[in-house]
Amino acid sequence: MTNTAKKYGLAIHTTSPELGLAISNFTENTRSQTWNLGRDLSTHLHQRIQEFMPPQIWQDLSFIAVAKGPGSFTGTRIGVVTARTLAQQLNIPLFAISTLATIAWSYKHKSQHLCLQMTAQREQLFTAIYQVEEMGINHLLEDTLINPAAWKKILENWETSYQLIQVENSLGKSVVSLLELAHLEWEKGNRPHWSEALPFYGQHPVER
Incomplete structure (x- = not known):
């Protein structure tokens, strides 16, 4: 059963060298931040999330959203795996949303x-x-x-x-659009299980 006291959504965007994180309760409190981590994404992702969360705590989250690709093969995989792990541990829904859809939403x-x-x-x-x-x-x-x-x-x-x-290579800033799209689905009553979140690679590239 969903805990209605939870108010926040967290979005994670890792499909480009630019990491994007956003958190909101969709009323008065919205924060977002980006970091150009490049190939250091896998090293710093968890630390950046831990530093970004406060003053909110994990138990404040109602859902998580993640960009599922297309984009960087390694970055997409890391983001989806991290989001799936968090959603599983917290027992909350996970929305996996197209990278291209987040860009389109910024032209709403x-x-x-x-x-x-x-x-x-x-x-x-x-x-x-x-x-x-x-x-x-x-x-x-x-x-x-x-x-x-x-x-x-x-x-x-x-x-x-x-x-x-x-669509350019620096996509972290579209993390706010990612969170907004996930919230719209949440408002419609959708509650996807973390296991349904799968990356969209399109091809198996050699990383640039």
Whole structure:
């Protein structure tokens, strides 16, 4: 049974060299912070979370959110594993949300379809098309690994006006959007079990 006295959500974003953490009770108290950790993410992640949490404590959390990718293979894996471990230990829901969806949500004032592309390895792209709605994200084209020529053809044939967004490599700042999307799902009554949180790699890259 969910403890209704718990008020906070914690978001963890590790899919790029920039770590992002955010915590909120969705009324008057919201905090977020980013660190450019690069390859030191695995060394410093747990320490950064421990330092970031106070004055809140683990028992204040109602849920955790994590960016599930696409993005850095190692960073994504570390973030998802850490979030799964915390959610399991605390016995609270874990929302695993697309990296691209968090970027789309940061454009929530836009009425156009949002076409996102992120550079992948082997001359491929991670792509998705979203429509932002009042209560969340509508996936018009799911996150996909695709070659640039095929993506270009999809855009040429897309019948609705859209904004093309090139997703950059520093993604930690979108952790607030990650937390907001998870909270919307929480408000809808969704309570995903930690075991349902799986990373989206798209491909098995060699780390840059």
